[in-house]
């Protein structure tokens with residue numbers, strides 16, 4: 378049986394239609410279901426309107442008083458869920474209820490533990506969003522997966538508000554989400570093996586108003602931070618930063634040293650110094666940042682180093698070019714080298730970081746709650 382939670386705040390205009398449509402499509406799925414509306418004492422009387430349908434449809438209504446928040450409402454709903462599959466869907470029909478059936482089918486077919494509807498895999502999308510919201514949503518997602526590649530890298534839409542999870546994956550797990558992004562908390566804490574994604578198109582809101590605002594964006598960033606702390610991704614990032622620092626220092630010191638003590642051409646010194654810098658940062662990444670992932674990585678250190686060098690090559694060339702240019706326009710060598718390092722750091726952050734994290738893969742234990 379599927380227990381679908383529908384969190385509501387001031388959705389009087391649409392809640393009855395949503396419940397009717399959801400019930401209709403779920404009946405078609407042939408699987409038993411219950412709809413759990415969790416309302417935060419909406420002043421517009423949403424709870425009463427939902428309750429009115431409970432005689433004819435399998436609808437239960439939970440009314441919270443003195444508490445607000447989408448994600449915590451979902452947790453409350455799941456607490457009283459009776460199904461073996463739990464889900465969540467918005468009340469405003471921006472999530473077409475048919476998608477829930479597709480998620481259910483995919484979950485059963487693939488014997489997955491988690492089924493996520495995605496706007497960002499092929500076939501998915503959004504309609505009617507102003508460019509600004511599209512940009513913010515996309516950027517938020519990119520920042521999330523860049524910052525937490527182990528936890529969020531398993532899906533293309535970690536901000537999705539419509540997904541299903543097996544109840545057993547959350548057995549004994551204490552969920553303490555913040556803000557809007559329930560899925561972040563599930564990805565971080567559920568004990569799951571297999572994830573499936575189903576594309577969907579996020580519809581325009583035709584009735585009622587969105588409750589998403591600046592506060593939710595801040596809560597999103599706080600959630601990322603909290604997850605990173607417990608998953609070890611934050612520590613890995615600190616190591617990654619130290620590796621960059623070690624590389625930069627080795628590079629600048631070697632370059633200045635070679636220039637002062639030898640009469641080799643600058644190009645040769647540059648090549649050597651860059652090589653030393655890359656080696657220094659590899660040693661820190663391999664020995665510190667990604668130490669825990671290393672246990673699960675079967676590759677040889679030499680082949681990891683080769684991949685590392687390949688990924689850092691474009692940034693290194695940029696570094697060399699900037700240093701060289703800086704030198705030709707008369708900047709002190711160490712200053713030019715510092716500029717080169719900063720340019721390549723930006724480049725590597727944007728383009729090389731995901732690949733570098735992937736060299737070691739994620740640690741087997743301790744990332745999120747993955748089984």
Ligand code: GDD
Pocket residue numbers: 383384385386387388415416417445446447450466467468469471536537538539557558559579586587588589
């Ligand atoms: N109980 C409760 N309490 N429900 C809430 C609250 C609250 O404080 N705030 C919002 N909701 C309900 C709304 O009534 C609606 O059913 C659902 O949560 C989504 O709220 P919207 O305000 O419509 O959010 P949105 O459309 O901007 O964002 C949604 O879609 C995004 C993209 O899929 C959310 O589902 C996001 O989590 C999602 O990322």
Ligand code: MN
Pocket residue numbers: 467469471582587
């Ligand atoms: Mn909405």
